[in-house]
Amino acid sequence: MRYRPKGHTVVPDTQNAPDTTIEFLYLSEPDMIAAGVTDMAACVDTMSEMLVDFKRGDYRMAGVENDLHGAQIYFPQESPFEGMPLDGPDRRFMAMPAYLGGSFQTAGCKWYGSNVENRKIGLPRSILMFTLNDKDTGAPLAHMSANLLSAYRTGAIPGVGARYLAREDARIVGIAGPGPMNRTSLEALVAVRPGIDTVKVFGRSQGSIDAYIGWVRENFPGITTVEQVDSLQGAVEGCDIVSIAIPSPSGVDHYPYVADEWVKPGALVLCSAHLALEESLVQRARHVADARSIYEAWGAELPGNAHDTVGIWGMALVDRVRDGRMSPEQFEDLGEIIEGDTPGRTSDDEVFVYSVGGMPVEDVAWATRVYRNAVERGIGTKLKLWDKPALA
Amino acid sequence: MRYRPKGHTVVPDTQNAPDTTIEFLYLSEPDMIAAGVTDMAACVDTMSEMLVDFKRGDYRMAGVENDLHGAQIYFPQESPFEGMPLDGPDRRFMAMPAYLGGSFQTAGCKWYGSNVENRKIGLPRSILMFTLNDKDTGAPLAHMSANLLSAYRTGAIPGVGARYLAREDARIVGIAGPGPMNRTSLEALVAVRPGIDTVKVFGRSQGSIDAYIGWVRENFPGITTVEQVDSLQGAVEGCDIVSIAIPSPSGVDHYPYVADEWVKPGALVLCSAHLALEESLVQRARHVADARSIYEAWGAELPGNAHDTVGIWGMALVDRVRDGRMSPEQFEDLGEIIEGDTPGRTSDDEVFVYSVGGMPVEDVAWATRVYRNAVERGIGTKLKLWDKPALA
Numbered sequence A, B: 001m002r003y004r005p006k007g008h009t010v011v012p013d014t015q016n017a018p019d020t021t022i023e024f025l026y027l028s029e030p031d032m033i034a035a036g037v038t039d040m041a042a043c044v045d046t047m048s049e050m051l052v053d054f055k056r057g058d059y060r061m062a063g064v065e066n067d068l069h070g071a072q073i074y075f076p077q078e079s080p081f082e083g084m085p086l087d088g089p090d091r092r093f094m095a096m097p098a099y100l101g102g103s104f105q106t107a108g109c110k111w112y113g114s115n116v117e118n119r120k121i122g123l124p125r126s127i128l129m130f131t132l133n134d135k136d137t138g139a140p141l142a143h144m145s146a147n148l149l150s151a152y153r154t155g156a157i158p159g160v161g162a163r164y165l166a167r168e169d170a171r172i173v174g175i176a177g178p179g180p181m182n183r184t185s186l187e188a189l190v191a192v193r194p195g196i197d198t199v200k201v202f203g204r205s206q207g208s209i210d211a212y213i214g215w216v217r218e219n220f221p222g223i224t225t226v227e228q229v230d231s232l233q234g235a236v237e238g239c240d241i242v243s244i245a246i247p248s249p250s251g252v253d254h255y256p257y258v259a260d261e262w263v264k265p266g267a268l269v270l271c272s273a274h275l276a277l278e279e280s281l282v283q284r285a286r287h288v289a290d291a292r293s294i295y296e297a298w299g300a301e302l303p304g305n306a307h308d309t310v311g312i313w314g315m316a317l318v319d320r321v322r323d324g325r326m327s328p329e330q331f332e333d334l335g336e337i338i339e340g341d342t343p344g345r346t347s348d349d350e351v352f353v354y355s356v357g358g359m360p361v362e363d364v365a366w367a368t369r370v371y372r373n374a375v376e377r378g379i380g381t382k383l384k385l386w387d388k389p390a391l392a
Helices: A029-034 A040-056 A116-121 A147-165 A180-192 A206-219 A232-236 A279-284 A292-301 A313-322 A334-339 A360-377 B029-034 B040-056 B116-121 B147-165 B180-192 B206-219 B232-236 B279-284 B292-301 B313-322 B334-339 B360-377
Strands: A022-027 A059-061 A071-074 A092-100 A106-114 A126-134 A140-145 A172-176 A198-202 A225-228 A241-244 A268-271 A286-289 A331-333 A352-355 A381-386 B022-027 B059-061 B071-074 B092-100 B106-114 B126-134 B140-145 B172-176 B198-202 B225-228 B241-244 B268-271 B286-289 B331-333 B352-355 B381-386
Touching: A022 A029, A022 A360, A029 A140, A029 A147, A029 A360, A029 B381, A040 A147, A040 A180, A040 A334, A040 A360, A059 A360, A059 B071, A071 B059, A071 B092, A092 A360, A092 B071, A092 B092, A092 B106, A106 A360, A106 B092, A106 B106, A106 B126, A126 A147, A126 A360, A126 B106, A126 B126, A126 B140, A140 A147, A140 A360, A140 B126, A147 A180, A147 A268, A147 A334, A147 A352, A147 A360, A172 A180, A172 A232, A180 A206, A180 A241, A198 A206, A198 A232, A206 A225, A232 A241, A286 A292, A286 A313, A286 A334, A292 A313, A292 A331, A313 A331, A313 A352, A331 A334, A381 B029, B022 B029, B022 B360, B029 B140, B029 B147, B029 B360, B040 B147, B040 B180, B040 B334, B040 B360, B059 B360, B092 B360, B106 B360, B126 B147, B126 B360, B140 B147, B140 B360, B147 B180, B147 B268, B147 B334, B147 B352, B147 B360, B172 B180, B172 B232, B180 B206, B180 B241, B198 B206, B198 B232, B206 B225, B232 B241, B286 B292, B286 B313, B286 B334, B292 B313, B292 B331, B313 B331, B313 B352, B331 B334
Parallel strands: A022 A140, A172 A198, A172 A241, A198 A225, A241 A268, A268 A352, A286 A331, A286 A352, B022 B140, B172 B198, B172 B241, B198 B225, B241 B268, B268 B352, B286 B331, B286 B352
Antiparallel strands: A022 A381, A059 A092, A071 A092, A092 A106, A106 A126, A126 A140, B022 B381, B059 B092, B071 B092, B092 B106, B106 B126, B126 B140
């Protein structure tokens, strides 16, 4: 098998003995950057396309129901065994496999370990790798550093929401939770709404707030005003777009709470983590998710009040549809809006609440694009698996 | 972080700025061979040690119950989407993550795609890769070709069984199902019972039988007699060790059936695939599994008669214990025998039926040993992930 940059089906060569050589690309983090992994505008385009493929059903994820996030290793609170990792914030390993159709036609798996202690030695809390595969033979096409891949695909999903749901003239962004999620999210927002000139930042750690504000000043010359606000209310009031990504313990009482009167007419509220909303705001807003079926699948596995267990806003919508507080039509899907099955923003005053989850098809989509760039640009280290397999 | 060949915990350097460089090894299939992946005797030793770690509980697999085989992508029977892979024999992708303690202290994930059509172009039906990781930071230690890794760890498990359960003077081996599974199994049997001089082969495809017999003649000079037999009965009668690995559809009526009178006193019957046994043979034999708790975990997820759904013999044992046809003590665990908690073979006439499953900790164990060999021998291609991560 010759080196096939775009994952085409392998056709046997009937003239000669088949060439069974398999080569694939290794892409380090610098290689990934050179291949465009931080091109947020392209990533938003890719995620828009992926959400349409997803909505059509042209994908497979793990599990007999085709809806698993992945396979996660949990560590125990304590262990009699020397050396066994113990439970802690973000202490896990996780494998996230998927296949994606459309113009992608690839399969792949993200695999990572997480440990907040990594920060003490200058490493990110998660170290992620992604393997991209030929969908037919299963042969590896590339093995790549996936920290940026993952961060950009995650940030691009709010960007797709902003493209279809934010006011065209959006200028002021509220950032609640100045973590990595809200860095790539802001990059995506600026990519789709270049008129953004003001950012208000609320956070719980002064160090993170300072770092975030410094990062905005350094990277976004078009953002002329960056200011700290002292409450969630301050990050919501007067903003055209609000991005809320504040992790919290499970249980509705712990979730960040947004009052109706804080939210400006026409605003888009992006929810990438836990959230609770005042009932009148729930009624006033339109509710759109990146991929409704995923929340429905999660909801099917959780008894009773799913939102109390999993704090992201889409789970509250599952609960509301399930118990009749909301009609199924009120829980909208962005892929349907992108496809034109239902309208996006219909007036300047419409308020949107947009739920952001995260799923392995996003990694496959962006990895495929970055990989194809790398092949075109001659980036990466070519590795040979074998000339002829020992067992065939 | 400096290159740490043995997965030690990273300790922050308080004198200087931390070195955040991450490097890891790429091991192609030829590299894996050079690093000892086909050293079956060492692999049997490693699997013996792993089964003891497993029995003690010094491991983690995926899932909240710590017992998942992995995350599998299933393809549909048909699809409206152009290019989507369709269901077929072995058509799947699978990610299998695990952590293993003991002397291993590593985590890792096997990831592969399977498609029998690969055979037409000279490729194995599955193309497997394995990533080995530092258990604490999650950093990759190695990315390796895993076809041989997987085949040898799989074959070594019957070898461990033969080490503890076969007669010391075993001479005659019956092979039912001359596929790849029974190649590495025979290598393992010869490694632990060098007196083996006769092999009887039963199979459903003359091509596979011929290839198997040729392979035995070429690779095992100590095996002086290799002959084809025309029935399962012929591969069981008179044999000291019988290795049955014949895949079949679900449903007890489809499974290969072994009659009591075929089985020689003192024989070890290795079951790596579906199997049904005559009731008096069930009563006469001792029943040992590679890892009882895995069958119990599978059984807990299957209603009613688990063996009818999953044909491997260990599931029949789960059913029998569950409905009282067998006492829990009659379903033995090899790790307990290795540890000396219960005796292994106690007489020359004792008949053993040994169930072989397969689980991701086996890959972690063998990958760790082969990786450490590679580091010691200077084998492989060193790859750099980054000098300093872009996001930390």
